[in-house]
Amino acid sequence: MHFTVINTFTLKDAADAADFEVRFLSHVEWMRARPGFVAHQAVRSLEQPGVYVNFGWWQRPEDFQAVLASDTFKAHAEEFHRIVDVTADPSFGVLRLDGTAAQEDDHLVVEYVTAGEGDDIAALYGRYADADGLVSVDLAKSLFARPGGYTALSRWRSAAxxxxxRATIVERAEPARPIAGTRAELAPAGA
Known part of the structure; x- marks a missing residue:
């Protein structure tokens, strides 16, 4: 699995949504050209329209660290911090499920789960593989920010x-809509 960076962006002023999206798309174009970048999926919360979540997949943590150290990234971050608060959650991908092909009107959900001692969250999410309407799931385990925490981006044919x-798996789920990126085919780690 890949190193996953999950960033939550919260607008300081709702009026800045269009400005943020333009800046973010420009930033992502730059990121896509960086060594080790695999793919990303950015979504906007339907229930909290001032909240965006971006899942970024990288070959290795070192690839992402090199990006963080660059002057261009620092300049982009400085611009972002004027209009959004950012919460970073470096994570490691632990499960990827594919169901049917994605469609534009799929239902996307960002899911947050905290594992108790002995819980096997990947096995719980593995049950999704047999669920009606599954398009895809990417499950990542937080490395530092949320001890025992997992975040998933799941895609379904419908909200129902x-x-x-997820009736018995997830403690909090936020419906979202895509704003940028695609859930691209991931190259094998180390490829």
Missing amino acids: QADAA
């Missing part, structure tokens, strides 16, 4: 199918 599948 998502609700039925």
